[in-house]
Amino acid sequence: MRRFTSTLAAGLLFALTACGGNEPAAPAVSKTSSSPEPVATTSNPSSPTPTDTTYEVGETAKVTTDDAAFTVAALAYTQPAKGPQPPDPATQGGDVWATVEAKVCSVSGDTFTVSQFPWSLAYTDGTVVKVTGSTGGDLPKPEFPMDQPVKNGRCVKGKIPFPVMNNIWPERVVYAPETLSANPVEWTVPKQ
Structure with missing residues (x-):
């Protein structure tokens, strides 16, 4: 069976868990190409084994x-992101915006909802920068959606803004929804 995949799910597993009543088994994670071509599925959800949970951006x-299959990707990392008014270091913790261009595709299963909240940036010193939850206004476009339903066979894509200090570069982009019972999926951020 061929399945189409691409990037970013946030509230997917939350929605599936809330609807299913049973806790999902730990998901199997595998690496695929970033091309939008169909990818064959060979994993067995009843005996998941997370593998290759660190990827290159792209x-x-x-x-x-047990309830769904989806793909998630960090397609690009940009720092500083051009265009928006800079964040306020006193309230948002950074002096420039950085963006992760993310994509999530539903391969099979029920409709689920995505958001920006499962995404973060991780630094070598242990610091983690999370999304602000802010949308609209002058934030980099196109924005990755908040609370967007994704039907089977459909994808969502957009930029997720992070308030960061311009002189410090993150080590990894992390995707870790609370309901993901496997290791977080991580992408290594290319050196500056």
């Missing part, structure tokens, strides 16, 4: 649970 991870 690569796509395939996640399979």
